[in-house]
Amino acid sequence: xxxxxxxxxAARNITLPEAAAPAANYLPYVISGxxxxxxxxxxxENGALAVTGLLGRDVDVSAGQRAAELCAINIxxxxxxxxxxxxxxxxxxxxxxxxxxxxxxxxxxxxxxNGASNLLAEILGDAGKHARAxxxxxxxxxxxxVEIDAVIEIR
Numbered sequence: 088x089x090x091x092x093x094x095x096x097a098a099r100n101i102t103l104p105e106a107a108a109p110a111a112n113y114l115p116y117v118i119s120g121x122x123x124x125x126x127x128x129x130x131x132e133n134g135a136l137a138v139t140g141l142l143g144r145d146v147d148v149s150a151g152q153r154a155a156e157l158c159a160i161n162i163x164x165x166x167x168x169x170x171x172x173x174x175x176x177x178x179x180x181x182x183x184x185x186x187x188x189x190x191x192x193x194x195x196x197x198x199x200x201n202g203a204s205n206l207l208a209e210i211l212g213d214a215g216k217h218a219r220a221x222x223x224x225x226x227x228x229x230x231x232x233v234e235i236d237a238v239i240e241i242r
Contacts, residue, residue, distance in 0.1 A: 106168035123239040128161035129231040130154035138232040143193025155202030158235035178240040180217040189223035196221040
């Protein structure tokens, strides 16, 4: 991992957790050529689901942004595992797909997923800027408030 990425993580008091094992019959990541595909990550913190429920009913935008940030931290953990510990191999985050468990009247999914987008841009610089989708869902696995997957170009 490059010193600048590590120093940015340290400045935010972020220690990347061990990459979580998959909860079903899928891989946590797949490398195909120069692309790293990371399976959907939930807002796990200290081994437990940190934010549950529906945005607009049980969860406010600020807590949703924190959930998205935790998803991004877990994306970085998976990337670190996939890349032998070297996040400096990330050339660019290409795309995030953000899924937000939402009450039917909630329309601020884009603001929620900003929690992940902002963190990745802050930690990875220009390489962290990406295309994305922010989609409202009726529910997510384990009652998670947010789930985010990623496509990353690697060196």
